[in-house]
Amino acid sequence: MEPGDSTKQARAAAQLRKGVLEYCVLALMRDRPRYGVELLHALEDSGALATSQGTVYPLLSRLRRDDLVTTTWQESASGPPRRYYALTDSGRAALDEFTRVWPGFRNAVDAFLATPHPSTGDLA
Amino acid sequence: MEPGDSTKQARAAAQLRKGVLEYCVLALMRDRPRYGVELLHALEDSGALATSQGTVYPLLSRLRRDDLVTTTWQESASGPPRRYYALTDSGRAALDEFTRVWPGFRNAVDAFLATPHPSTGDLA
DNA sequence: CCTGGTTCCATGCGATGCAAGATACCTGGT
DNA sequence: ACCAGGTATCTTGCATCGCATGGAACCAGG
Numbered sequence: 396m397e398p399g400d401s402t403k404q405a406r407a408a409a410q411l412r413k414g415v416l417e418y419c420v421l422a423l424m425r426d427r428p429r430y431g432v433e434l435l436h437a438l439e440d441s442g443a444l445a446t447s448q449g450t451v452y453p454l455l456s457r458l459r460r461d462d463l464v465t466t467t468w469q470e471s472a473s474g475p476p477r478r479y480y481a482l483t484d485s486g487r488a489a490l491d492e493f494t495r496v497w498p499g500f501r502n503a504v505d506a507f508l509a510t511p512h513p514s515t516g517d518l519a
Numbered sequence: 520m521e522p523g524d525s526t527k528q529a530r531a532a533a534q535l536r537k538g539v540l541e542y543c544v545l546a547l548m549r550d551r552p553r554y555g556v557e558l559l560h561a562l563e564d565s566g567a568l569a570t571s572q573g574t575v576y577p578l579l580s581r582l583r584r585d586d587l588v589t590t591t592w593q594e595s596a597s598g599p600p601r602r603y604y605a606l607t608d609s610g611r612a613a614l615d616e617f618t619r620v621w622p623g624f625r626n627a628v629d630a631f632l633a634t635p636h637p638s639t640g641d642l643a
Numbered sequence: 644c645c646t647g648g649t650t651c652c653a654t655g656c657g658a659t660g661c662a663a664g665a666t667a668c669c670t671g672g673t
Numbered sequence: 674a675c676c677a678g679g680t681a682t683c684t685t686g687c688a689t690c691g692c693a694t695g696g697a698a699c700c701a702g703g
Contacts, residue, residue: 410538443627599668
């Protein structure tokens with residue numbers, strides 16, 4: 396996906412990311428603290444959720460503002476210090492919430508796409 | 520889900536809807552033309568994608584503006600006339616695009632949520 | 644000193660969902 | 674004729690979010 400890509404497919408994928416990215420980032424921190432570029436690379440590797448720094452850093456700022464993550468600076472062997480992001484209790488709760496909500500949402504979309512007649516309610 | 524609901528769960532679901540609603544509405548028109556309130560009820564029935572008129576009508580306006588749907592007025596036996604929305608070729612193409620993109624996206628999110636270690640790339 | 648790689652962050656724009664309100668049509672009761 | 678209630682459409686203003694762009698700081702090597 397090149398930067399200047401503005402095809403319909405890219406547009407659909409872009410809209411799709413909205414709101415989900417936040418929780419995928421939280422999920423990445425579930426095991427251990429991560430730093431910005433690390434998260435960026437993990438999202439890139441996933442393919443469908445690849446994004447840019449201009450998206451991740453404001454997102455991380457919001458997470459910190461809402462007390463979903465805490466941060467600690469840590470020296471790096473090769474490069475400037477890294478700011479590591481770790482889940483707070485609120486952050487873990489939010490992630491759990493999302494994990495509960497997601498399957499229902501996913502199945503609903505699957506139903507709309509799969510079924511020829513996703514049931515308007517009537518059958519007459 | 521009450522109107523004034525602002526719990527974390529509702530917030531997560533709201534963010535989730537972004538970008539997906541458009542294509543679910545298109546999917547609902549796949550078989551036959553539908554009118555606003557009909558679409559609204561179908562979304563309500565799905566549970567996870569329930570929304571309000573203030574969301575659906577601007578969305579339908581955008582779809583019409585982008586030539587993804589065409590509309591025709593039709594009398595109703597009980598009530599004011601209804602504006603029926605039908606897919607255009609572009610609309611059907613957009614729906615197909617989304618149908619192609621969605622599984623990859625869905626699986627990516629599933630992977631992030633399910634796996635304890637969604638692979639930062641390293642395995643050492 | 645200067646180039647290049649790594650890491651962080653802020654600004655401005657466009658798009659989207661939503662609450663709230665406004666308008667119009669039809670039916671039925673008084 | 675009048676009014677209330679349900680059906681159906683649409684608009685306005687707000688908050689949020691993803692993203693392109695640009696900038697700043699730190700380290701290593703030539």
